[in-house]
Amino acid sequence: MNPVLPSSVSVASASPRRILVVDDNEAIHEDFRKILLDARRDEAMEDDEAVLFGVKAPTGPTVEFRIESALQGQQSLELVEAAVRAGDPYMLAFVDMRMPPGWDGVQTIKRLWQADPNLQIVICTAYSDYSWEEIAGELGPTDRMLILKKPFDDVEARQLAAALTQKWLATRSAEMKLVELESLVVARTAELRQTALQDRLTGLANRELLIDRLNQAMHQRRRDPAYRFALLFIDFDRFKVVNDSLGHDVGDALLMSIAERLRDSTRATDCLARTSVGEAAGMLPARLGGDEFLVLLDGLAAEVDAARVAERLLADLAAPHEIKGHLVHSTASIGVTSSFVNYDTAEAMIRDADTAMYRAKFAGKNRYVLFDQKMHDDAVARLTLENDLRRAVVEGQFVLYYQPIVSLSRGRIAGYEALIRWRRPDGSIVMPLEFIPLAEEIGVITEIGNWTMREACRQLAQWRGSHPERMEGVTMSVNLSRRQLSSPALVDQIRQAYGDAGLPADRLILEITENAIMQDAEGAVEVLKQIRGLGVELHMDDFGTGYSSLSCLHRFPISGLKIDRSFVQNVGERRDYAAVVNAIIALAQNLGMALVAEGVETTGQLAMLQSLGSELAQGFLFAKPLEAGKALEFAEHPTRLAFAA
Structure with a gap:
């Protein structure tokens, strides 16, 4: 057990220091009282000598002791236990080795340490039934015990009493400091644990x-x-x-x-x-x-x-x-x-x-x-698609299809629009609407868009090399995403795409929607000007569907328009749609812009567009998006477009 000092007594200066003398000889008790309690009178005599003879008196703190006695080991145990209970423990015990007929010194020390493990012990003996090795073997290795041989010197006894009680005080002070530190650690740990489980800003659980x-x-x-x-x-x-x-x-x-x-x-x-x-x-x-x-x-x-x-x-x-x-x-x-x-x-x-x-x-x-369960299934499917899409980017699982853009006046190919497809390892084809929004969301659209631009430029350059007459003047249109437009590397990527392919810059057309431009209109103006500075054409896709399409034509360096398919598909049935298409065609002509009508699926739509003066068109009426080989074959047979002329 750990004794506790009274709260009113400072450990560093506890005085008088409580000492227990355990000896069956009354004379020994009287000797200890004279040695330890008369120390102050000796100090007073030294002060008097200093005054009379000019000798400097020794300086240092005065140590006071409180001496108590026990004639037998059993009695000393009762005193020690009572002192511990009272919170006023003994600091030191002088214990005689032979105290017949009761416990001897070794037995007494064992019992005293059981009651108070912190008690300092001085064994007092003239002769012993035990050797020092036997005592150490019985009591174990310890730094709480010394030996004082009888008859002992007064100064030696006082020095032992002062030193060992001071050691007791220092040890207790260290223990109390350790308890304080442990309490502080416990409190701080609890505080840190609370902080670790609490949101710092709001105080809610984290x-x-x-x-x-x-x-x-x-x-x-x-x-x-x-x-x-x-x-x-x-x-x-x-x-x-x-x-x-x-x-x-x-x-x-x-x-x-x-x-x-x-x-x-x-x-x-x-x-x-x-x-x-x-x-x-x-x-x-x-x-x-x-x-x-x-x-x-x-x-x-x-x-x-x-x-x-x-x-x-x-x-x-x-x-x-x-x-x-x-x-x-x-x-x-x-x-x-x-x-x-x-x-x-x-x-x-x-x-x-x-x-x-x-x-x-x-x-x-x-x-x-x-x-609900359907939402859960959708979430699982989306996660699977996301992982597969990331893998597709790394493994290059994409292919390009090319939809012809035809000249209605000449009845021949005028250009192609490159449209991406995702070809899975099992050969199945995933359409853009199924993965492009996800690619935008997870941030891989820039890589996909850059690859599309490079591959489209390469393909047109290859066709121009193998079929120069048929491909003369043919353009390649590539869609530009919102994320690409905000990429600081875009202009360099465009330059590298047509440059590495050996394609003239004016044969590349980049299509961009109004919504993509308006995400950061001011930044887009500067980027689009740089792109036009390369000689690359810029067309606004899905024209007519934006709330500010007309104002965009004045703010941005656009060189062409694509009429949204919703207008084209209703041009033959509704006069209001025909009026809008007519207005867009007239606008493009007056501004000197190229104009492409997309989504042409019937001869009636074609006839109406021709009557309104539309020059370029694309749609299923002419051809669906084609693989590279079939796209080239389409261009090599202009008679298939004779009906358009």
Whole structure:
């Protein structure tokens, strides 16, 4: 056991120092009292001598002792135990080796150390029944014991008493400091653990704590199939706008305000979600990162209760926030999934709730969507497609098809549009609409677009070399994605694509949609000017569908237009569409721009376009997108286009 000093006594200066003398001879006790208690009188005499004879008195702290006696070992044990209980332990015991008829010194020391392991011991003996080796063997190796031979010198006894009690004090001081340090470590560890499980900005649970609780819920579900829980994935619909327009300080303040509402709302929503025994369900709001939050609903009576909680949260979160003088509106989109799906991991459940949340965003925002099995199957299929697409980029699984663009006045090939296809290892073909949006989302569209441009330039240059007469004046059109347009390497990649192929720059046409341009209109102007500076043509694709198409013609260096297929396909049946097409054709002619009508599928559409003066067209009426060999064959048989002239 560890003795404790009275709280009122400083360990560093405890005085007087408590000493126990254990000896069956009363005279020995009197000797110790004279030696240790008369030390102060000796010091006083030394001071007097210094005054009378001019001798400098020794300096140093005065040590006071409190001497207590025991005539037998059993009595000393009772005293030591009582001292420990009182919190005022002995520092040192002088123990005689022979004390008949009771315990001898070795037996006494064993019992005293059992009662107080910190007690310092001085063995006092003139002769002994034990050798020092036997004593050490009985008591074990220790630094708490010394020997004082009888008869002993007064100075030696005083020095032992002073040194060993000082050692006791120093040891206890170190132990107390160690206890303080250990307490500090425990408190700091608890604080760090709390911090490690808490979001620093909002004070909500963080991802680690949420996942831990979610894993616990899953484990309980496996043990008890009747147990139900749900997870809500919350994303705020206008947070980026707030952050970008009002600054990160306002954004952080908004996140803290949102967190406070989640805390208040989940507490207030207890009445909406009850366990099977009528108790309120457990709710843990957490911040995943950015403006994404999670709420774990633990112990629901039914999965449908999660929808009720989501409705309540939508209402609470939609109210405006007053942030640093601004009234900020930010609604939420919530994805909900629950234990009806037997999840194996917390990450899988978070992923599915995230999927449902994105469905809520795409459905119009400020709503919740419940994850279902079809959504799960779609998510698995999408993940598989994503992995396969990344592999396709690395392994080069893409091929180009070429759709002819024909001259309606001359009845011959005028150009091609390069259209990418994904040919899987099993030979199946994946169309662009199935993978291009995903390629945009996961960031591989730039690699795909650059490869398409290089391969299209190479192919046209090869045709020009092998069929110079037929390919004279033929162009190659390639679609340019939004991400490519924002790439700082785009202009160099274009230059390298036609340069390495040996293709004249003016034979390459890059098609870009208005939506892609308007993502960063100011930046797009500069990039498009650089592209036109290379001599490469720029056509606006799907012209007529944008809300500001006409203004774009003045802002951007566009050299050609492609009439959207929706106008072409209705040109023969609806006069208003015919009027729009006529206006676009006239506009292009007046501005000196090339014009291509896409989506021509019937002779009636062709006849109408010819009557309106359209020069170039493409569509299934002439040819579907063709593999390279068949595309070249199409150009070699101009009679097939005679009907167009």
